[in-house]
Amino acid sequence: MSLITLTTDFGTKDHFVGAVKGAIYSELPDAKIVDITHHISPFNITETAYILKNAYKSFPEKTIHIIGVDSELSKTNKHIALELDNHYFICPDNGLISMIASEIKPTKIVEINIHNHIESSFPVLDVFVQVASHIARGGSLNVIGKEINSYKNIVEIQPKINQDQTVIIGGVIYIDNYGNVITNINKKLFNTIGKGRDFTITASRYTFNKVYNRYNEIVDYSAKDNNQFDGEKLAIFNSAGFLEIAIYRSNLDTVGGASNLLGLEYRSTITIEFKTVITPEFTTIN
Missing domain, CATH: 2.40.30.90 (Bacterial fluorinating enzyme like)
Structure with a gap:
């Protein structure tokens, strides 16, 4: 059974959280999904980093964390998947990882490239769920992206x-x-x-x-x-x-x-x- 957490700024009024959970269950019927929070202030990266940094450590190793805050793909906001502290994180490369990884460095980071096969305005649903399902089945990070050595840093966090x-x-x-x-x-x-x-x-x-x-x-x-x-x-x-x-x-x-x-x-x-x-x-x- 795979354990997957969700951290987003979607709130709970709209259909977004339900759609993401439904997509995960469609891929992984036996998955266990835990909501860390869906009430991040809209697009607030430092708030996301603080909450996730202090929550993920309480979960078992190999937990997969999907992070949907400021996740729209662009030239300056790529999507990454990484292994850190025996946990997996799937998120935008918008700087939030720089706080989580301030003391423990990632073992491996890849830039997700499956967007070439998926057109989406809702990447958490259409891309991040696919990546999480691949990892949950035991798949390698290298299959879903090219390995990179760095991630974006947020100066204001330090x-x-x-x-x-x-x-x-x-x-x-x-x-x-x-x-x-x-x-x-x-x-x-x-x-x-x-x-x-x-x-x-x-x-x-x-x-x-x-x-x-x-x-x-x-x-x-x-x-x-x-x-x-x-x-x-x-x-x-x-x-x-x-x-x-x-x-x-x-x-x-x-x-x-x-x-x-x-x-x-x-x-x-x-x-x-x-x-x-x-x-x-x-x-x-x-």
Whole structure:
């Protein structure tokens, strides 16, 4: 039985998701299909990359991941299939792989060339399903495309570091269901550059000097009313290891979330400035 995941910006109102699933079952009646999400913001590549990077690792090896975001074929947006971390990905070469492959490099990448035999304005249905079915049957990637050595990179996904390594400049790449704001700065980079130094995180006009590991670390359980901490802002390394600006027990319908309460949105700049360690000067006495 083949396990195939779907990640798209199709939504669930239209026929697109149903048509793709029907085509997979027509090719592979015993397939198991899992929806990661169909509610990616339209054409949002960084959001796609963040969600997929943190979801695919929970699936068994050899899972096939079909990604339908910004998937229309063009001269600058080719279609690729690749093997990475013992998983298969079928997607447009629009830069989303550069985040997924930031730490683990692909074993093999091919540029899909079966378009020569298929005319389609809906490549996820007509092309990606065919590729997924071929892989599920044990077929080689080389049969459906020519091997290539590179893929498109998105610069905005990668945070920048100043020359003397005292400042990390990142940005917002995703806003979750609670309104929490996720940045492209991960804990590994923070620790590597920070080296235990004091720091100031600046997000819009707000600053933070501490990063929590759990949301409820902000609560003082000796207080008479723990609810007084609801709505407090905090910085945290989330379960995916990325720096997040959050509101404790946020609710977009009542308390609000970090995105609207702090005025942060997709691509907003987040800066971390580490304090410079001053080496004391010593005078030699003769």
